[in-house]
Amino acid sequence: MSQGSGASYLTLAADGVAEVEVSRSRFRCALVRVDDEMSARSVIEQARKENWGARHHCSAFILGPSRAVERSHDDGEPPGTGGAPMLEVLRGREVSDVVAVVSRWFGGTLLGTGGLTRAYGDAVRAAFEATTLIQRVEQELCEVTVDLAAAGRLEHELRARGTKVLRIDYTDMATLELAVPMQAVGVATEIVAELTEGTAELFHRGRRWVDAPLSS
Secondary structure, eight states: OOTTSSSEEEEESSOEEEEEEETTEEEEEEEEEOSSHHHHHHHHHHHHHHTTTOSEEEEEEEESTTOOEEEEEOTTSSTTSSHHHHHHHHHHHTBOSEEEEEEEEOOSSOOHHHHHHHHHHHHHHHHHHTSOEEEEEEEEEEEEEEOHHHHHHHHHHHHHTTOEEEEEEESSSEEEEEEEEGGGHHHHHHHHHHHTTTSOOOEEEEEEEEEEOOOO
16 A cells, blocks of 8 residues: 555654754744644644744645645745745655644844755754654445354454454344455455355445554
8 A cells, every 4th residue: 555545644643843953043843733724724823822932934734645735835934945845845754634834033144045945844854853653544444244153264364454343243143343444345355255155245334544553
């Protein structure tokens, strides 16, 4: 499964904060995981309030499973020297649902466009070093009802192929509620058909996104 493929993508495991200093100018970056554009803009406004003494609050964010939404803002810095290099760092890390805000306190020395571009990018890179990444994985929610005699082996085989067994209800039959990684739906369907000799099938109940460790 490729990251950012629509079935999975990278995001933050926890928020990250870091500060770099260049010629006495301070660049404080906050990296925050968000759900949507409104949440991202709320993070930016919160940074303005918390760091009210800073002269600039440049920002960038990427949203969505396919990273379709991208925004950046220079907040008064020379065009392309603040938000743009920050956005490039986010792109390079292939993350989504992440907003970066860099608050800058002017130190009295003009850095020039090249110096500003490097400093804003370095602040975001430093914040990434202060946190870790995880995957967001899309799963198909399924249900299958089988004979009691087949339930144990079916559960074992499905778990071995990466399917999460959420619940099993036992009556005169066994009903398994499953969360199947999108790339494993075909395999799960084949396992059910094989172990039940075609007498049972997967019923699809919807989809969900969950956090998962990075695959090796």
